[in-house]
Every structure is written in structure tokens, then in C-alpha cells.
Amino acid sequence: MMAPNPVESQLGFLKRNPIYDTVKPYSLRYDPEDGTPRQNIETEMVTVTINDARPLRPTIEQQGFALTSVPTAMTYHDFFDHDKIERVYAAELQSHLKTFFNVPHVRVIDYAVSLHPTPFFSFYDSNL
Numbered sequence: 001m002m003a004p005n006p007v008e009s010q011l012g013f014l015k016r017n018p019i020y021d022t023v024k025p026y027s028l029r030y031d032p033e034d035g036t037p038r039q040n041i042e043t044e045m046v047t048v049t050i051n052d053a054r055p056l057r058p059t060i061e062q063q064g065f066a067l068t069s070v071p072t073a074m075t076y077h078d079f080f081d082h083d084k085i086e087r088v089y090a091a092e093l094q095s096h097l098k099t100f101f102n103v104p105h106v107r108v109i110d111y112a113v114s115l116h117p118t119p120f121f122s123f124y125d126s127n128l
Helices: 076-080 082-101
Strands: 007-014 043-050
Touching: 076 082
Parallel strands: none
Antiparallel strands: 007 043
């Protein structure tokens, strides 16, 4: 499979704001009872070029992150089913990470699912 060409897209970045010199940017996942705003983050959209990082083969030791493929029995539509995520995907992910990091214990304690109307990865997988 040939890697796609670089693409341009807009990504949200933290906007430079003098307030961040004295107050750290924050975003809370709850409504504070004392009236504090849930977040003080201002973002701006910036057009960036996105390249395929897979040929670089980053490692935890060198770059602080790694790219790996997690084998799964899940389909795109299965990710709408939170029970199936917890029952199937979490177990697959834990098993993969135990092997990848060569550790005896891994536990998925939280996750976020980002679903798109059209699977963006259909270029790579025709078995959706």
C-alpha cells in the first residue's frame, strides 16, 4: 500500500493570550460550583500540512511516542456500541499494549470515541 500524499487541513491551536502569562490555560470536565468558568481556552484555526509519520517509525525511546496498529474484530459501526467497546475493544487494546510494552498488566480506564459520518480510514481498509 502506498502512503497518501501530504494533505492540508485546519487544526485548532491555543491562541496566544497575555492572560496565559499568569494563569494556566485550563478546561474542566465538570461545572464548578463556585461559578468558575469551565474553561479559559481560546483557540485559533491554523492551516497545517499533515504528513504520514509511519515511514519515520517513531519509538518511545527516541521520540516519546510510537505508532502501532491494534488488531481488532471491531468494525467502524461497532464503535457506536459502548458496551461492545468495553467488552471487546478494551480487551484487545489491553492485550496489544501488554505485548507492545512487554509488561504484565495494562488496564483501560477511560476512552473517548471520535466518530465521523464517513470513515476517514476507508482509504486503508476496504472491509468496513
